[in-house]
Amino acid sequence: MSKHRYNPPEQSLPGQVFDSLCLLALILSLLFGPLAFGVEPAQTVDRTISAQSWEALGQNDAMAFAWERLGYTPETAKPLIAKQFVYVVDFWTLASVILAMLVYCIVLIRISRSEYRDVISERFDEDQRS
8 A cells, every 4th residue: 555645625715705605695694595585484384273271282291291281271272383384386396406416516526536546547557567
């Protein structure tokens, strides 16, 4: 095995700053993008529940115990239990996210493969020549 220790290429300070700013911009755009485009929050449906007991709210003994440990009574927990989110999965949005993730993984693997080949050839080609 070669005594030469591999030293990866170093990135310059402007390159690091640029990468950091790009990542920060991506994170902020993901967090605040929905607000900028006026995306509505998930819809909710309020069920009408007339009785004020844990059984009427559809809670078993274990659930009622957990609610009570959190400091809720049937009256205070009713608005939380009665409000249900409407989950709608848009096929095209889901498909585009899956496609983007697959493309990212493929690109990452291809770039990593070429980097690893460079490192391996740098480390072990010397041994094969001597």
